[in-house]
Amino acid sequence: MNKKLLSLVLISGLIVSGVFASGAQESGDSAGKKVAGFVWYNYADTFITSARTVVANEAVNGPVALLSTDSQNDIAMQANNINALFAKKVDYICINNISPNDSASMIQKAKDQNIPILFVNCTSPTEEELASYDKVYHISSAAEQSGWIQGDAVSEYWKAHSDADRNGNGKLDYIMLVGMQGNYDSQMRTDKSIERVVDNGIEVNCLQEMLCDWQRGKAMNQVASVLAANGNDIDAIFANNDDMALGAIEALKASGYLGDGPYIPVVGVDATKVGVQAIEEGTLLATSLNNPVTLGKTIYKVLTLLDEGQPITDETVGATMTGKHIWLDYVAITKDNIEDAAY
Numbered sequence: 001m002n003k004k005l006l007s008l009v010l011i012s013g014l015i016v017s018g019v020f021a022s023g024a025q026e027s028g029d030s031a032g033k034k035v036a037g038f039v040w041y042n043y044a045d046t047f048i049t050s051a052r053t054v055v056a057n058e059a060v061n062g063p064v065a066l067l068s069t070d071s072q073n074d075i076a077m078q079a080n081n082i083n084a085l086f087a088k089k090v091d092y093i094c095i096n097n098i099s100p101n102d103s104a105s106m107i108q109k110a111k112d113q114n115i116p117i118l119f120v121n122c123t124s125p126t127e128e129e130l131a132s133y134d135k136v137y138h139i140s141s142a143a144e145q146s147g148w149i150q151g152d153a154v155s156e157y158w159k160a161h162s163d164a165d166r167n168g169n170g171k172l173d174y175i176m177l178v179g180m181q182g183n184y185d186s187q188m189r190t191d192k193s194i195e196r197v198v199d200n201g202i203e204v205n206c207l208q209e210m211l212c213d214w215q216r217g218k219a220m221n222q223v224a225s226v227l228a229a230n231g232n233d234i235d236a237i238f239a240n241n242d243d244m245a246l247g248a249i250e251a252l253k254a255s256g257y258l259g260d261g262p263y264i265p266v267v268g269v270d271a272t273k274v275g276v277q278a279i280e281e282g283t284l285l286a287t288s289l290n291n292p293v294t295l296g297k298t299i300y301k302v303l304t305l306l307d308e309g310q311p312i313t314d315e316t317v318g319a320t321m322t323g324k325h326i327w328l329d330y331v332a333i334t335k336d337n338i339e340d341a342a343y
């Protein structure tokens with residue numbers, strides 16, 4: 001049997017028997033409680049690690065127990081985890097989905113088992129898909145806000161520093177570090193940051209848009225090569241998250257920028273602990289707090305409300321809702337308000 005066929009046979013065996021190829025972690029005592037199955041896209045991701053820790057802590061004394069799985073940034077692994085959770089007949093399902101094309105079939109499976117399904121921190125199912133079932137919700141940060149925050153921070157820097165136009169061409173030449181192709185947060189941050197700079201009356205020129213999978217190491221390597229090729233042209237670096245912004249900062253430092261060398265503003269998103277340290281150090285210009293505590297607590301709050309048979313509304317959840325979307329706000333963070341990043 002060839003290798004591909006063998007792994008297909010193994011995975012189908014695992015799905016039928018409800019076994020998780022990558023293991024599953026329980027949080028909270030499930031005795032007498034309903035269970036929520038979680039499918040996180042990648043345990044290795046800094047922001048996801050914080051958010052899932054918050055949800056797990058909530059479950060310790062909360063009414064719903066958890067069974068959590070790691071898709072390891074792999075769509076096949078995600079499918080295996082989802083199928084295994086459905087086979088286990090969990091009572092709720094929460095998906096940090098990396099395959100938007102599969103949303104409809106996930107909703108259909110939840111409908112077949114008559115269980116609520118929450119799409120969290122990911123691209124939303126379409127409005128049609130959301131309308132296809134009464135027990136489907138989408139919980140996400142309002143990602144356009146984080147783009148606007150980045151755009152405003154870079155515009156402000158540009159207007160306040162006459163030497164910000166490093167090659168003097170009258171345009172803000174920038175690099176964009178993209179988190180994930182087709183991901184809602186990534187797309188909004190990429191588009192809205194630049195739209196905001198343009199709305200602020202600044203002409204822009206995209207030197208390069210680079211896909212770095214939300215990862216620091218990938219960002220570092222890619223930025224290092226652009227610096228080597230046309231470092232003198234770069235006026236700003238936009239990163240869809242702090243991990244990638246920190247990778248860019250490492251590359252800048254290694255090439256003699258920042259510190260005593262030329263300054264290039266870098267902006268991120270998340271306000272992770274390390275991101276905030278970089279703001280203190282003066283290497284990260286701005287970020288925005290994408291609060292993993294708010295995300296984790298909101299997810300668990302929705303599960304609790306569903307468990308108690310309560311309605312899901314702006315008032316009960318404590319967040320802004322449009323239809324079945326639950327939106328979480330960002331807070332702009334610069335060196336002037338670092339204390340607001342504490343959670």
Ligand code: GAL
Pocket residue numbers: 041045046047048121122179185214240241242269270290
């Ligand atoms: C974003 C976060 C990123 C990454 C991503 C994963 O909200 O800013 O750092 O965790 O989620 O989907």
